[in-house]
Amino acid sequence: MQKVEKKVADQYFKIRTTLVVVFLIIGFSVSFGVAFFAEAINESGAMIMGMPAHYYMGAQGAVVTFVILLFLNAIISDQVDKKFGIDEKQNVKISGGGADH
Amino acid sequence: MDQQSLVSLILILLTFALYIGISVYNRAKVTSDFYVASRGIPPFWNGMAIGGDWMSAASFIGMAGTVMILGYDGLAYIMGWTGGYLLLTFLLAPQLRKYGRFTVPEFIGDRFDSNPARLIAAIATIIISFTYIIGQLSGSGVVIGRLLNLPASTGVMIGVVVIAIYASLGGMKGVTWTQVAQYMILITAYIVPIVFLSLQISGNPLPWLTYGNVVNELGALDRELGISEYFAPFEEGNRAQFLALLFTLMVGTAALPHVIVRFYTVTTMKAARWSGAWALLFIALLYLSAPAYAAFSRFVIMTQVVGSPIDDLPAWTEPWLNTGLLEIADSDGDGVLAWEDLVIHQDIVVMATPEIANLGMFVVGLVAAGAMAAALSTAGGLLITISSSFAHDIYYRLMKPDATDSNRLLAGRVAIVLSTIAAGLVALDPPGVITQIIAWAFALAGGTFFPVLFLGVWWKRMNRQGAIAGMLGGLTVTLTYIFLSMGGVSFFGIQDTGAGVFGVTANLLLVIIVSLMTPPPEQRLQDEAVDLRYPEQMTYKDGEVWMNDEQAK
Numbered sequence: 001m002q003k004v005e006k007k008v009a010d011q012y013f014k015i016r017t018t019l020v021v022v023f024l025i026i027g028f029s030v031s032f033g034v035a036f037f038a039e040a041i042n043e044s045g046a047m048i049m050g051m052p053a054h055y056y057m058g059a060q061g062a063v064v065t066f067v068i069l070l071f072l073n074a075i076i077s078d079q080v081d082k083k084f085g086i087d088e089k090q091n092v093k094i095s096g097g098g099a100d101h
Numbered sequence: 102m103d104q105q106s107l108v109s110l111i112l113i114l115l116t117f118a119l120y121i122g123i124s125v126y127n128r129a130k131v132t133s134d135f136y137v138a139s140r141g142i143p144p145f146w147n148g149m150a151i152g153g154d155w156m157s158a159a160s161f162i163g164m165a166g167t168v169m170i171l172g173y174d175g176l177a178y179i180m181g182w183t184g185g186y187l188l189l190t191f192l193l194a195p196q197l198r199k200y201g202r203f204t205v206p207e208f209i210g211d212r213f214d215s216n217p218a219r220l221i222a223a224i225a226t227i228i229i230s231f232t233y234i235i236g237q238l239s240g241s242g243v244v245i246g247r248l249l250n251l252p253a254s255t256g257v258m259i260g261v262v263v264i265a266i267y268a269s270l271g272g273m274k275g276v277t278w279t280q281v282a283q284y285m286i287l288i289t290a291y292i293v294p295i296v297f298l299s300l301q302i303s304g305n306p307l308p309w310l311t312y313g314n315v316v317n318e319l320g321a322l323d324r325e326l327g328i329s330e331y332f333a334p335f336e337e338g339n340r341a342q343f344l345a346l347l348f349t350l351m352v353g354t355a356a357l358p359h360v361i362v363r364f365y366t367v368t369t370m371k372a373a374r375w376s377g378a379w380a381l382l383f384i385a386l387l388y389l390s391a392p393a394y395a396a397f398s399r400f401v402i403m404t405q406v407v408g409s410p411i412d413d414l415p416a417w418t419e420p421w422l423n424t425g426l427l428e429i430a431d432s433d434g435d436g437v438l439a440w441e442d443l444v445i446h447q448d449i450v451v452m453a454t455p456e457i458a459n460l461g462m463f464v465v466g467l468v469a470a471g472a473m474a475a476a477l478s479t480a481g482g483l484l485i486t487i488s489s490s491f492a493h494d495i496y497y498r499l500m501k502p503d504a505t506d507s508n509r510l511l512a513g514r515v516a517i518v519l520s521t522i523a524a525g526l527v528a529l530d531p532p533g534v535i536t537q538i539i540a541w542a543f544a545l546a547g548g549t550f551f552p553v554l555f556l557g558v559w560w561k562r563m564n565r566q567g568a569i570a571g572m573l574g575g576l577t578v579t580l581t582y583i584f585l586s587m588g589g590v591s592f593f594g595i596q597d598t599g600a601g602v603f604g605v606t607a608n609l610l611l612v613i614i615v616s617l618m619t620p621p622p623e624q625r626l627q628d629e630a631v632d633l634r635y636p637e638q639m640t641y642k643d644g645e646v647w648m649n650d651e652q653a654k
Contacts, residue, residue, distance in 0.1 A: 001647045009646035023191060036344065038343075054173070054332075063183045066187055067385050070377055091370070092637075095198075095369050
């Protein structure tokens, strides 16, 4: 066991939390944000992939964005863990597989 | 029995044999197999199992029809049921996995060190999951009944027997791998018909790229008819209702116990993050296809079926007219079928489309097997959740903490069989409209659990009084709003399906206010909450973070 500087530990938490907040803001804008302005977008006549833009965002755009955000989160979080010297093998060992309670 | 029924029946029986075979091979031997599959499921496969667990009979059979009939307003379901995975994977799943328990009520009971909170959470879990499973069973009964020309109740009983066998034998371990198989079957069954439709209509086999033009043409057809355009927003409600429904579905998705528990089956926080990403990718394959299904079906009906003489309709219409899910009335009496003459029930779109487009007996049978897989995979996950609330949270943690492992395993198996029978009996004569009851389950899950889990993970000052007040208050407000809006009273035009907005707000405020008005929780409990900020290798203890760097073996 080795002590981690408070500054380093706080920094880890801050980076992870910032990531989550940024991803959620993007995720909410493409869903709630677009739906909120759907009438205006419909009247503007904007098109994506051959259909009205607000319809496209509801049917495909938002869902595709969500998937991309989740993969970005998984990949970036792995890199953050690596930067802070986290070893996934240790994690598996500590979390103890079928640890009972 | 005609040839079509025979083909469908053979396909369905083959898949049943596969599910039972998988669970015999993956029998649960200890309680940790039974509840969390020994926490050894790789993220990719867990993602696929979440896909099967998540996508129910309602997603498979009903969603494309909902989008077709509601137009833009139906897209709240597409965004809400996928967006929930953002909240779940970012805010809850990895932390709940690190906490390392078997069930959601167990997290709530241990995190706040309170048995009353545990009991309330266990009862709420049972109510929510039970509501949900009734929808699955009666849905599968209707499908089987229609496709095999049996009474719906016989269809329900067949489903009940098959699930009871494989869920009690395999536990979570068996259910995980059957859900993987069920996902593969259901996604194939969903995508094959629209690939053929896309080829027929546009000559391109990729429906996701081609249906945009179809949506636009539908708008033009609607303008000719003088009805509001297919893609016009908020035709069926108002903006507040759309946003409230979207919010309720998202938050409910993130708080459904049978979904959360799937994240307990992986090894680490990292694996939980990857599970969430894979899960949404697999789920998105179906959710991106549903609007295409809707657009193609509506296009085929508007261009090929509309305009035929009323007394010489295509052959596929007849069985659906008999079920009452399709109604035709020649309102202007000119003997020609017009779009306004058709009343189409949302549930027939997915099942009738292969017949409308003449895709052959095998594809129709495949869709039947897919619908059954969707219903069974969700029911399996729900049964594990219900039985764990009884056998683990109530029997083991509250009543008999000294029970042996083999007794607990037996209790789990008995609970599964009993809850399957109970759910099957209720599903024979379901109370109310199924889609509506399912919508309530989301409002109840969000209103009861989401703020408590969210703040329980992220706010160390939250205490047991806050948790109990939040759960009870959220549940009460959600139920009250559902009953008020059924009785005609509503705020901002929000209907009962959007009740989650009020339940979640009340829950959140109660947790914060009551926690701050009562003494803070013990230091030990606060430390446990802070510990969830870091990966497994880092431990928070007495205000300091420690790194476990002993060599991994």
